[in-house]
Amino acid sequence: MADWVKVAGSLSAISAGSRTTVWGVNAASAIYHYTNYDGSPWINIPGGLSDIGAAADGTVWGVNSGNQIYRYTGDQSTTNWVGINGSLVRIDAGSRTNVWGVDSAGSIYRYTNHDANPWLKIPGSLSDIGAAADGTVWGVNSSNRVYRYTGDQDPSDPWADVNGSLKRIAVGSRTNVWGVDPAGSIYRYTNNDASGGNPWVKIPGTATDIAAGADGTAWHINSAGDIFRYTGDQPS
Numbered sequence: 521m522a523d524w525v526k527v528a529g530s531l532s533a534i535s536a537g538s539r540t541t542v543w544g545v546n547a548a549s550a551i552y553h554y555t556n557y558d559g560s561p562w563i564n565i566p567g568g569l570s571d572i573g574a575a576a577d578g579t580v581w582g583v584n585s586g587n588q589i590y591r592y593t594g595d596q597s598t599t600n601w602v603g604i605n606g607s608l609v610r611i612d613a614g615s616r617t618n619v620w621g622v623d624s625a626g627s628i629y630r631y632t633n634h635d636a637n638p639w640l641k642i643p644g645s646l647s648d649i650g651a652a653a654d655g656t657v658w659g660v661n662s663s664n665r666v667y668r669y670t671g672d673q674d675p676s677d678p679w680a681d682v683n684g685s686l687k688r689i690a691v692g693s694r695t696n697v698w699g700v701d702p703a704g705s706i707y708r709y710t711n712n713d714a715s716g717g718n719p720w721v722k723i724p725g726t727a728t729d730i731a732a733g734a735d736g737t738a739w740h741i742n743s744a745g746d747i748f749r750y751t752g753d754q755p756s
Contacts (some may be wrong), residue, residue: 523724529562530745535612535694536731537576537653540740545569545746549585561747564626565592566600573612576692576704576734577655581613585622606639614651614691614734622646626662642671644679648693653734660686664702682713684720692732698740700727706740723752 530539531544532550542554549568555561569582569590580592582601589608590601608629619631624682626645632638645666646659657669662686671678686699686707698708699720706722706727727740738750 523750524643524748525558525751527558527561527739527749528745529747531729531741531747533571533729534573534731534741534747535572535690536733536737536739537578537613538733538735539737540572541575541576541578541580541733542731542737543572543580544741545572545582547745551582567595571610573651574731575613575615575616575618577615579613579619581611581619581621583608583611587622604638605637608666610648612649612651612691614655614657615653616730617655618651618655620649620651620657622649624660630660642678644671648688650697650732652691652693652696652732654692654693656691656697658682658689658691658697660689660699664698666699668739676751678714679698682719683717688728688730690730690732690738692734692737696728696732696736697739697740698723698732700730700740704716704728704743708728708738723750 532547534544536542544552545563551565552562570585571581571639574580587607589604590605592601593602613619628642647662651657659667666682666684667679670680687701691726692699699707704726706723706725731739
């Protein structure tokens with residue numbers, strides 16, 4: 521696949537904030553941070569998570585198999601993870617101040633930036649969510665419908681329908697949005713909701729999870745746990 525370069529390792533979930541901030545977890549819940557060197561690409565970080573969200577500013581959050589929530593503090597202290605009140609099954613971080621998650625019932629939560637009272641419930645129901653450094657947020661629901669957050673523009677209707685059918689979504693910025701459909705096909709947002717009725721362009725490859733960074737970076741993993749970085753925007 522000319523569009524993707526394979527990177528050694530095996531992961532079950534992946535998140536990218538930027539070219540240099542890429543994190544993942546494997547099927548055994550082990551946590552890995554990309555070294556920025558494909559020759560020895562991953563360093564194991566202590567802890568156990570089932571989903572992870574990495575932001576361009578270095579912020580990282582995760583949830584474990586018990587739906588407990590953690591924020592990475594390994595760059596600040598000897599404690600790698602601090603527990604945050606709440607219960608989530610999916611989480612994503614666009615920046616220190618733009619962290620979103622969904623719980624097992626599909627309820628949507630946004631981080632308040634205050635650990636003592638950390639979550640604000642947002643109307644709607646989603647099964648996966650993506651948050652970007654610029655404040656952009658997208659989500660998909662259990663029926664694979666696609667939504668973009670507009671609650672900072674119209675609180676009476678916080679989610680705009682976007683054509684398409686996706687089960688996973690990743691958002692690096694307003695213009696770097698990627699998704700995976702129920703069949704595993706990979707799609708990139710055209711930045712045009714109309715776009716002939718289809719706002720998505722299909723990218724070669726099959727994936728089970730996808731990651732998108734603020735700087736245009738994209739990664740995906742497939743059903744075998746293989747890891748790929750997008751190179752389709754670079755000379756072949």
